[in-house]
Amino acid sequence: MYVYADNAATTAMSKVAVDAMTPYLMQEYGNPSSLHSVGQRAKEALESARATVAQCLGCEPREIIFTSGGSEADNQAIRSAAFNGARKGKKHIITTAFEHHAVLHTLAKLEKEGFEVTYLDVSQGHTITAQQVKDAIREDTCLVTVMYANNEIGSILPIGEIGAICKEAGVPFHTDAVQAVGHLHINVKEENIDMLSLSGHKFHGPKGVGALYVRKGFPIQNLIEGGAQERSKRAGTENIAGIVSMAAALKDACDHMDENMPRVAAMRDKLIAGLSQIPHSALNGDPVNRLPGNVSFCFEGIEGESLLLLLDMNGVAASSGSACTSGSLDPSHVLLAIGRVHDVAHGSLRLSLSEYNTDEEVGHILKVVPEVVQYLRNMSPVWRDLQTGKRQYIL
C-alpha cells in the first residue's frame, strides 16, 4: 500500500477537473481576446468560470482576477497595498510570523524598500488573536495580511474578527486563503476581506492557476504589464483550460464540503489520537480550530528528513516542516515561530489528508509511523543521551 498524505503540498486532480479541462486543450483552444466565434466561446468559458469562483467566495465575478497561482496572488495583493500606502505616506504592514514564504519574502523585499513590518507572535496557542491585530494597528498601517489557515500546522485563524477590526480601522485586509478555499466555508463579504488569494492545486484542481479576489473599489496594481486581460490588472493570454478546470474543481469542493470535510476531520482525529501515543511527541497547531486534513507533530530525538525517507520506503508520502530540501539546514520558520526549539523542530512530521484518503490508509499510517520513529530513535545518539539522562527531554 502506498498512501499519499501530502495534500497540503499539492493534490491529485479530480476527474471533474480533468474532464472540464480537456475540451479547452483540444477543440476550444481559442484566445478569449479574439473576435471570431472560437475566441468568443473561450471568452464565455472564462466568464462562466469567473462567476463560479465568485459564487464560491460570496463575491461578484468582476472582483476575481485569475493568476498563475497562490504565490502570484499574494505578491500582487501585498505589492498593491504597499504601493497605495506609500502614496499616502503609510508604510507599516502587519502580518504573522508563520505566513507562507510567498507573503514573507514579499514583505522582506518591502522592508528593504523602507516599509516597516510587524510580525505578530504566534507562540500562544499556535495562532493569533484578533486583539493582537487591533493592538498593532497604527496611523500609518497600510495593510494587514494574515493567512486564513496555516499550511504546516493547520491552525485556522480568526479571519472574520480580524476583518471586522480592519474595516473599523479603515485598514486594507488581505488573507492568503490557499489552504482554506475548498476546505472551509468562506464568505469574503461577511468576513470583511478586501483581498484573498487562492490556488487551484490545493483543492484537486490544476497547478499553475489561481485567483485573487479584490473588493470592488480597492485600487489593485499590476504585477505583470501587457495586454488588457483581467480588466487590465493581469496581462497575458488567459490559461483557459486551467481556469475552467480550477473553477470546476472549486465548485465540486464547495458542493461536497459538508459531506467530505467531517469525514476528513474524523481521519485526522484518529491519526492525532494514535500518534499522540508516541512518547516524547507533541502536536503542532491549534488543536481545536484546525484544518480538517492537517496532522502535524514533533518527535524528539529524530531527524525529519530520515523519517520522511523511511516513510516513503514504507508506503507513506508525507512532509516535514523543515526546509532542508531547499539546501538550508534551518528548521521550518513556522515551527520556530510557534516556539519549538531547533532540536525539536527538526523532528517534525506533517501528514495532510484529503477526501481521497481512506480509513484503511489511516490504519497503515498508524502502523508505520510509530515503527519508523522507534527505529530511528534506536539509531540516534541524541535519543541515547536523552535516555541515559545526559540530555534533558524537552517534550
Ligand SMILES: *Cc1c(COP(=O)(O)O)cnc(C)c1O
Ligand atoms: C501552496 C501555498 C501557496 C502557494 O501557492 P502556489 O499556487 O503553489 O503558488 C501560498 N500560500 C499557502 C498558504 C500555500 O499553502
